[in-house]
Amino acid sequence: MDVMLFNIQKFSMQDGPGIRTTVFLKGCPLSCQWCHNPESISSLTQESFNERRCIQCHRCAGGNIGACPTEARREIGYRLSVEEVLLEIDKDQVFYEESGGGVTFSGGEPLFQSQQLLTLLKACKDRGYHTAVDTSGYAQWEDIERMLPYTDLFLYDLKHFKDELHRIYTGVSNQLILENLKRLSKLNCTLWIRMPIIKEINDQPDLMKDIGRFLASLSPQTPIQVFLLPYHELGVGKYKQLGITYNQQNFLPPSQLDLTELKSILKSFNLDVKIGGYYD
Ligand code: SF4
Numbered sequence: 026m027d028v029m030l031f032n033i034q035k036f037s038m039q040d041g042p043g044i045r046t047t048v049f050l051k052g053c054p055l056s057c058q059w060c061h062n063p064e065s066i067s068s069l070t071q072e073s074f075n076e077r078r079c080i081q082c083h084r085c086a087g088g089n090i091g092a093c094p095t096e097a098r099r100e101i102g103y104r105l106s107v108e109e110v111l112l113e114i115d116k117d118q119v120f121y122e123e124s125g126g127g128v129t130f131s132g133g134e135p136l137f138q139s140q141q142l143l144t145l146l147k148a149c150k151d152r153g154y155h156t157a158v159d160t161s162g163y164a165q166w167e168d169i170e171r172m173l174p175y176t177d178l179f180l181y182d183l184k185h186f187k188d189e190l191h192r193i194y195t196g197v198s199n200q201l202i203l204e205n206l207k208r209l210s211k212l213n214c215t216l217w218i219r220m221p222i223i224k225e226i227n228d229q230p231d232l233m234k235d236i237g238r239f240l241a242s243l244s245p246q247t248p249i250q251v252f253l254l255p256y257h258e259l260g261v262g263k264y265k266q267l268g269i270t271y272n273q274q275n276f277l278p279p280s281q282l283d284l285t286e287l288k289s290i291l292k293s294f295n296l297d298v299k300i301g302g303y304y305d
Contacts, residue, residue: 027104028141031064031133033113036120039302041157041178041217043126046114050142051102053133054163056196057184059223059276061260063269065133070102073266101267107144114149127155127177136164139171146175159219162202169205178215181206185227186236194226203239210243218249222284223256224277233287237294251291251298255279 032049040047052068064071072090078097085098093099105113114128121127128149135142135158142158149156158172159180183206184199185191191199210216218240222228240249255278264271279287284300291298 026107026141026144028107028110028138028145029068029102029104030110031062031102033110035117037129040129040131040159040180041127042155043124044117044120045126045129045157046117046121047129047131047159048110048114048135048145050130050132050135050138052137053161054137054197055134055161055184057221058194058274059221059226059256061257061263062133063260063263063267064101067102068133068137070100071267072098073101073263074098074268075266107141107148110145111148114154115152118152118154121154125155127157129157129159129180131159131180134161134163136160136168136172139164139168143171143175146172150175162205163197164201164205166205166208169209173212173214176214178217179209180217180219181209183218183220183236186232186239190227207243210245210249213246215247216245216249218251219254220251221254221256222279222287224279224283226276228279228283228287230286230290233290237291237296240291240296241294248297251296252302253284253287253291253298253300254302255284255300 029051030049031051034047034049037045037047049065051065053066056066060066075097078095080095082094084092084094090098090100130142130145146156155177156175157178157180158176161182184195188199240251243249256276257278261271288298288300
């Protein structure tokens, strides 16, 4: 069974506890306008060209991408067998043990390749690794449910609480996402909610109150941890490299003051809230 990936990141510190290996699966049913990994959206391979790295040697002439000595031109996306992915994961076993880390499956949407994800999660659990699934929640409930026995932590994204705006900014409705979150919260699993915060898009205090009320109503068996992730522009250059028009409006990060206010709103609903990545 092959897995379509675009990266395996070692020594990741932001995708769950401890030192982790994050496996980025390619393909996503959402197309968030602020996505900082635009190469994750298509499930197909893509050609990328980084002008600044090009030394004009023309070895790539005739479409010979692999001949590029500087990786200015390269193919994004590759297939590995499940066994090959596990070989990469196993290399850092000692770091997982010493740091309380493990393996995170991210994307794209890892549930997009649900059979591959299930096989990988089972194999990781067999080895005793801590496992996390970083998901948009936009998946069939049956697929999420199948992962439950082998998933220690769900990193669950909430992009926008208003359905009409969720549709505009991500291309899909948030109804399935919220429904799956409600169901997941009733089960015995650990949930970290991650919200990208973008100025004037989803940083309104009233909106945050609605989210706080909703999350507080879930009353899960294990307390929900919420992370507010301020928007950053690090992915913008990738659009050009992939030949994708960056047609987004000028997204901006929220101010520190606004973030602090949003955090205190959520905390007023007895939620455990952090600003930034896991180690913030
Ligand atoms: S092979 Fe790479 S460095 Fe050489 S011309 Fe092509 S893109 Fe530029």
